[in-house]
Amino acid sequence: MIKIMIKRHEMLTGHPVGYSPGMVVALQVIQALTFAPIINSLFTFGEEFGWRAYLLPKFMPMGGRKAVLIVGVIWGVWHWPVIAMGHNYGLSYPGAPWLGMLLMVWCTMIYGVFLGWLVIRGGSVWPAVLGHASINAIAGLGLIFMQGRINPLLGPSAAGLIGSAGFTILAVILLLIPAAWKPVSPDVVSGLPAAPAGGESPAALEG
Secondary structure (H helix, E strand, O other): OHHHHHHHHHHHHOOOOOOOHHHHHHHHHHHHHOHHHHHHHHHHHHHHHHHHHHHHHHHHHHOHHHHHHHHHHHHHHHOHHHHHOOOOOOOOOOOOOHHHHHHHHHHHHHHHHHHHHHHHHHOOOHHHHHHHHHHHHHOOHHHHHOOOOOOOOOOOOOOOOOOOHHHHHHHHHHHOOHHHHOOOOOOOOOOOOOOOOOOOOOHHHHO
16 A cells, blocks of 8 residues: 555656665555554455354354464364465475465464453454454565565464564463453354353363
């Protein structure tokens, strides 16, 4: 979007806009933190209504933590055909496309923990829609800082091990906190049970 605005300015004024690498980074960060998530949500709401609003409740009787992990695995396997065609990782890395397919499942599991937690604790699927859109908005920021040949499995995109490291830590922390998986309302999404009035999470929801 920012690149389009700059290009339009150049066309209208006839003067090229010179900007440094630092300015490019700043513009990309501003874009990722402001209007990009809103625009991206037009494309992520379909996935989130499918994964988190429809499928997640089907597994909630097994427990919140198990449910988000199972949905994360299914979400990753769903991407396998496009990963096998080179999406996200290309086809030039060692072990292609199988390692890329496995890494995709890993990434969807850790991002799925975060997005599932947003739904369960946020009382709506819409926080996950915006969360997914925000992840997409920042997914390529790390590429700006890279030089030379990039190993797509390591990163630095959000689909690589390094690029997803922050969310991996967050996912582990969330999974270690049973209280994080108590639904705030019986109507979070259809089928999600509410936490009891006493505040203790039943074993099924903590799983």
